[in-house]
Amino acid sequence: MRLDGVILDELTHLSLADLCRACATHAERILALVDEGILTPEEVPPHGWRFTGQQLRRAQMALRLQNDLGVNLAGAALAVQLIEERNALREQLQRLDVEKRRIEIEIHDFL
């Protein structure tokens, strides 16, 4: 049997209820994440919220950091932000490493 999964990306739409279920938590904790600015859901009239797959990941990360490391909400928000920045920098560094190797080979050939 082959299993199919769902890609969680910026086009994945999740309601508050979906998010609560996926994070196995109460709406209050999700609301707290929104209040802290960790999650920025899209407003859907009349009174709904829409989260993306990326936000699900942020929510899970923030909740895990709180539960596992005992950081408070603000600390989790800071950690999530720094972890995302670090991951982006790490990717950039990897790209530059490839570029550097290419240039080194070129210089080597030239010499």
Place this chain on the structure above:
Amino acid sequence: MEFKDYYKIMGVGRNATQDEIKRAYRQLARKYHPDVSKERDAEVRFKEVGEAYEALKDPEKRAAYDRLGAQWKNGQEFQPPPDWNEGFEFSGGGFTGQGQGHGGAEFSEFFEQLFGRAAAGGAGFTGRHHGRASGAGFHAQGADRHARVLIDLEDAYHGTTRTIVLHVPEMDAGGQVTVREQKLNVNIPQGVRAGQQIRLSGQGSPGIGQGRAGDLYLEIEFRPHAIYRVEQRDVLLDLPLAPWEAALGATVAVPTPGGGVELKIPPGSATGAKLRLKGRGIPGAKTTAVAGDFYVVLQIVLPPATDEAGKAVYLALAKQFGGFNPRAKLDAVPNEKPAAEMGTRQRATENKAASAEHRPGA
């Protein structure tokens, strides 16, 4: 059953104070938390440290553990002596799960033999939040599971299938915990990008009672490619060109992960110029999703002038383009400013030298 040296895992001595153990735990938990650490075995290490702390933070458990003696080595075959926990009170609940989801609360067989069994589920990667969960009528969602999947860039263009092997701890009829290998065949849809997650509903650990099963999250990673670079959903390729192809224009066969294309190089192209093939990057994952673009970065490669005939061609070029200055940009940079700065600095040192000379005389 393997002996677990909890002191070694925590990196503390057997005479460490409770405060020292707590500090060591805090540090290691931050270091190995799977959201923080990029190390492949972070989750395993994190759980190991959590288990060690669970045993050592409670003075009763720690005292009982200490009584086993210091002669045991980590990983050594071990059976607890029958009366080892006489006089200590810690068996039964205390660290049961709340059903919050992640990572599960599987302690090692060693821990469970000594201190009893922790319930599955629980919050975060530690999978342990205090609260009595055992007994009738309790339902909890099963823990989510996480795995990384390494795919090729081409797989993101066409989709692929992967067999994921998960290690599932299970209790057999005799109450023994065994680790079972579970194989899942998973379709990796086209349009996935590195760093994205794929969720497989209900493929996590089973729920407790009537609680639903957790989910399985697969994190996608691309294997580094020999010729392509990936930036988000765009894909880049360095395309080497002969000087005449760049100068006169040409039609060149260019590979892309989605198949080869014929690319028209406009006359007068320069090294570093980027040609965009719209929509030929990583495809959209859904009908509404936008596909990335494919960029061809031009690199002009000179044929080596190794023989006389070759050199003659370059000489003819030099004669033909006598007025061409490849360094026109360098010459255009104004030279006065650095020179002026140097002048001031020189003057300043001269002044200093002058005053130094002056002082002995004064």
